[in-house]
Amino acid sequence: MAIKEKQNVILNYELKINDEIVDTNFDKEPIEFVYGEGQLIEGLESGIKDMNEGDSKILKIPASQAYGEYDEKLSETIDIKDFEGIDLQIGMVLEAENSNDELIKATVTDVTKENVTVDYNHPLAGCDLEFRVEIKSII
Template identity: 75%
Template sequence: MAIKEKQNVILNYELKINDEIVDTNINKEPIQFVYGSGQIIQGLEDGIKQMNQGETKVIKIPSSKAYGAYDEELSEVVDIKEFEGIDLQIGMILEAQNDKNEVIKATVTEVTNDKVTVDYNHPLAGCDLEFKVIIHSII
């Protein structure tokens, strides 16, 4: 029977970007989530909708249904003095709170003697995703 709203889905996945595996839980603990609750990206929910228990499927998701387009305006250059005491490394994920007390994350993309470039885009923004999904159970 195909997945319906509010059912618990247990699955394993392999995520590829440009034919390169970037994440997987194949041969590891599967993930579990409530279908239709927004716990996974919309494109993946749409892709598994007609799947049944025991089924395997490759699902291609455009960036628009994953983490959105890459937005150049979400990158900024900040004075390095703002990061005093932090051993900055390119690729490092920094966390802070915005004026609404929400946690925001930024990736360090460049470090010079006096400036740091941080990127607030999701690390997978602008990427088309390819998932291999194995549905273990639908409860």
């Protein structure tokens, strides 16, 4: 029976970017989610529509249906004094709350004696993704 709205789906996946495996759970526990509730990126959820238990598929998902296009406006340079007491490293992810008390994350992309550049884009923004998925169970 094919996947329908509000059903629990259990699946294994392998994620490739530019033909390089960057994540997989084939050697771990499969993930479980409720189909149709937006718990997966748009392209992955729409790509598994009509799959059945036991089916496998390769899905090529453009950035626009994954984590969005990279937006250079979401990068900013901040005075290093605002980071006093933090051992800043390029690639580290900082967390803060915005004016609506929502958690935001920023990746440190550059550190100088005067400034810190942070990027608010999702780390996979701008990336086309390739998923290999296997539907383990539909409940």
